[in-house]
Amino acid sequence: ILNVEQSPQSLHVQEGDSTNFTCSFPSSNFYALHWYRWETAKSPEALFVMTLNGDEKKKGRISATLNTKEGYSYLYIKGSQPEDSATYLCAFGGSGSARQLTFGSGTQLTVLP
Amino acid sequence: GAGVSQSPRYKVAKRGQDVALRCDPISGHVSLFWYQQALGQGPEFLTYFQNEAQLDKSGLPSDRFFAERPEGSVSTLKIQRTQQEDSAVYLCASSLGAAGQGARGYTFGSGTRLTVV
Numbered sequence: 001i002l003n004v005e006q007s008p009q010s011l012h013v014q015e016g017d018s019t020n021f022t023c024s025f026p027s028s029n030f031y032a033l034h035w036y037r038w039e040t041a042k043s044p045e046a047l048f049v050m051t052l053n054g055d056e057k058k059k060g061r062i063s064a065t066l067n068t069k070e071g072y073s074y075l076y077i078k079g080s081q082p083e084d085s086a087t088y089l090c091a092f093g094g095s096g097s098a099r100q101l102t103f104g105s106g107t108q109l110t111v112l113p
Numbered sequence: 114g115a116g117v118s119q120s121p122r123y124k125v126a127k128r129g130q131d132v133a134l135r136c137d138p139i140s141g142h143v144s145l146f147w148y149q150q151a152l153g154q155g156p157e158f159l160t161y162f163q164n165e166a167q168l169d170k171s172g173l174p175s176d177r178f179f180a181e182r183p184e185g186s187v188s189t190l191k192i193q194r195t196q197q198e199d200s201a202v203y204l205c206a207s208s209l210g211a212a213g214q215g216a217r218g219y220t221f222g223s224g225t226r227l228t229v230v
Contacts, residue, residue, distance in 0.1 A: 004155070006155075032200070034219075036218075036221075041223070042223060043116065043117065043220075043221040043222055043223045044156075044204070044206075044221040045221075046216075046218025046219060046220070047218075049217060049218045075163050087228040089155060089156070091155075091156075098181055099144075099146075099161045099168065099169050100158040100161070100169065100171075100172070101146075101158065101219075102158070103148075103155030103156045103157070104155050105153065105155045106155055
């Protein structure tokens with residue numbers, strides 16, 4: 001059974017604050033690491049798909065880093081806005097079972113105006 | 114269509130009832146996945162189709178769960194004799210290429226929330 005852990009489970013920040021969360025995953029048989037944003041009553045939306053150790057990806061105020069050797073990824077949000085409020089999910093794709101993504105339980109972010 | 118469409122959005126079933134959940138993926142997407150998300154947990158893999166072929170059904174929790182994609186487009190997840198533990202959000206996702214070929218994000222539907230009473 002693959003273990004994908006996300007921390008913290010939930011987070012409240014003030015508008016304008018920068019924040020980050022962690023996803024840890026198995027360091028062996030790595031294929032890809034996905035990040036999704038899931039707003040209430042909407043569909044999960046793909047943010048990043050990362051495949052190479054040391055990858056850094058950026059989309060507006062959101063960025064992510066990847067360390068496959070130690071099995072972790074960080075998601076950063078700079079200058080949080082209320083519209084960033086959502087659950088952020090990471091998902092690990094292993095090389096042996098690339099069809100299946102194993103998701104973490106998510107970090108629920110609330111940005112207070 | 115423009116996105117992945119799932120229906121119904123909400124379903125309340127009496128214990129023992131059969132239910133059918135529909136997923137309409139993005140046109141031309143080869144891969145289709147079903148995930149189950151229980152309250153407070155992340156989505157868990159149920160099954161994977163490449164076109165009409167069900168290549169992986171290792172995540173289906175029991176033989177009461179059955180999925181099909183007969184023409185390689187619309188998929189139906191059927192749950193027979195529903196139990197309370199089946200209550201969850203059922204998510205469908207599709208992607209353009211075959212899973213495992215290239216690192217692509219999935220496009221998810223909004224899910225069907227099933228409540229078994």
